[in-house]
Amino acid sequence: MMPLPFHSRLSKDIAAGVMATLFIFSAAVFMPVIGFVFSLFIPLPVLFYRAKLGRRHGMIVPLVALGIMSLLFGGITMDILFFSGLMLLGFALSEMFEKALSVEMTVVVACGIVLGAGLIALLLYSIAANKGIYTLASAYVATNLELSLALYKGVGIPQETIDTIANSLDRIQYVLVRILPSLAAASTLFAAWTNLIAARPIMVRRGVDCPDFGPLNHWRAPEPLVWGVIGSGLMVLIPDLGIRLIGVNGLLVLLTVYFIQGIAIVSFYFEKKKLPRTIRIVLYCMIALQQFFLLIVICIGLFDMWINFRKIDTNKHEPDLPT
Secondary structure: OOOOOHHHHHHHHHHHHHHHHHHHHHHHHHOOOOHHHHHOOOHHHHHHHHHHHOHHHHOHHHHHHHHHHHHHHOOOOHHHHHHHHHHHHHHHHHHHHOOOOOHHHHHHHHHHHHHHHHHHHHHHHHHHHOOOHHHHHHHHHHHHHHHHHHHHHHOOOOHHHHHHHHHOHHHHHHHHHHOHHHHHHHHHHHHHHHHHHHHHHHHHHOOOOOOOOOOHHHOOOOOOHHHHHHHHHHHHOOOOHHHHHHHHHHHHHHHHHHHHHHHHHHHHHHHHOOOOHHHHHHHHHHHHHOHHHHHHHHHHHHHHHHHOOOOOOOOOOOOOOOO
């Protein structure tokens, strides 16, 4: 078979990238309960095709996907802004791959670009809608709380529990609006790390250049971060509500970092024990769905700086391990 001409291959790659993005987007929007899992991977096709096609051609994939999403939603909405941020995250990660940065700086700079662009977009959206940012955020949270309550009713949660949640919606909304900055930062950070891990084996198999960050299941958070956890924890104990909310915001971001470290430790032992892929997936799902296991993973990541569960020298760069 003769190779496709360059323009034919380029068009085929762009179409594949757009279709992959829209498929994940559709699953995220139209599949209840587990849709949020799919939304995590919206950056993945954008990252891959930006790395494969370059900046100029790779940019077409998210722009076309964004245009189709806007048509489906009937214009620019808060949800469109959310999905745009995820696509920008994939593009920014691929940009950072070309800068020869450490894995920490790659993730932090990419997240900073997304959060900064998100803030600017939110400001412009608030001006266009003639509403304040707080009003927009509050309305968005209230709408999603109502949708969540309707979902709980649909999946058969006891009426007593639903009534309890319904009676507490105002207080839940009050807190959620004030921790939105940390929720946005934590979710962006987690999405960046997840897509970084998911993209590397795909890029290696497809022959696309990918930076060698070493085995990511050896990764550890910088040691000074533990003082941020201690400081944020102490702020949560102070009676003043404003200071407590600052502490909660800090904890949400920092504990996400230690959750990532904990997952790295779990992955290290899964690999060391050569567990079958199916068992790994089941155990990862248990961690994601059970708060108890999630807290255990966070604690493992947090206490690793003192215990060093993996007994490895993290200053030594080793060749990457197969996943």
